[in-house]
Amino acid sequence: MSSRRITLVVVITVGLLLSLALLPEVIRSRTPAAKDSCISLLKEIDGATQIWQEEHDKGTNDVPTWEDLKPYCKHVPLVCPQGGSYTLGALATEPTCSIPIHSLNFGYVIVMDETGARLTEVAVTVYQHQKAEYQTKTGTNGVARVTSFPASTVDSWSDGTRHLEAEKEGYEPATSPVTVQWPIRFKLKKKSE
Numbered sequence: 001m002s003s004r005r006i007t008l009v010v011v012i013t014v015g016l017l018l019s020l021a022l023l024p025e026v027i028r029s030r031t032p033a034a035k036d037s038c039i040s041l042l043k044e045i046d047g048a049t050q051i052w053q054e055e056h057d058k059g060t061n062d063v064p065t066w067e068d069l070k071p072y073c074k075h076v077p078l079v080c081p082q083g084g085s086y087t088l089g090a091l092a093t094e095p096t097c098s099i100p101i102h103s104l105n106f107g108y109v110i111v112m113d114e115t116g117a118r119l120t121e122v123a124v125t126v127y128q129h130q131k132a133e134y135q136t137k138t139g140t141n142g143v144a145r146v147t148s149f150p151a152s153t154v155d156s157w158s159d160g161t162r163h164l165e166a167e168k169e170g171y172e173p174a175t176s177p178v179t180v181q182w183p184i185r186f187k188l189k190k191k192s193e
């Protein structure tokens with residue numbers, strides 16, 4: 001064998017060994033972390049509730065049992081990855097986890113004035129420690145969405161390093177921790193002249 005050929009064989013062998021070594025890593029990274037996240041499980045429960053309701057002619061206020069939902073769920077038993085416990089709800093109320101931040105409403109912020117009227121164009125900022133991480137504004141319905149899924153990011157929001165701030169010209173700014181029941185609601189006070 002020429003030395004060039006030997007080099008080629010070595011390169012191919014090393015490449016093959018490397019890719020074999022990396023294979024589990026590749027497979028693991030392809031499995032979305034969100035699969036294990038509580039919110040995707042809540043979505044699954046919610047979807048199963050919907051199918052159960054349709055197939056059994058139930059009303060939006062009928063609450064299914066786990067037994068009812070079993071045929072429509074992929075991940076049985078459904079267990080919160082952080083040890084929370086689930087409460088099944090009717091379609092109108094949606095399922096919840098006992099860990100508040102694990103919510104299908106995670107990411108939604110509603111801003112009102114003192115009378116309860118929705119406020120538009122309110123700057124809503126996510127701070128991690130004291131650093132602004134993300135900013136958006138409320139729309140005409142007074143609602144802002146401060147994070148987009150993947151739901152996998154929720155777990156890192158439970159570590160207590162983040163908080164929210166809502167600010168609008170002419171109003172007192174307000175802050176809120178994020179480890180509370182979502183959606184987060186702000187009531188902004190008008191600044192006194």
Ligand SMILES: [Zn+2]
Pocket residue numbers: 038080081082083084085097098099102
């Ligand atoms: Zn949970």
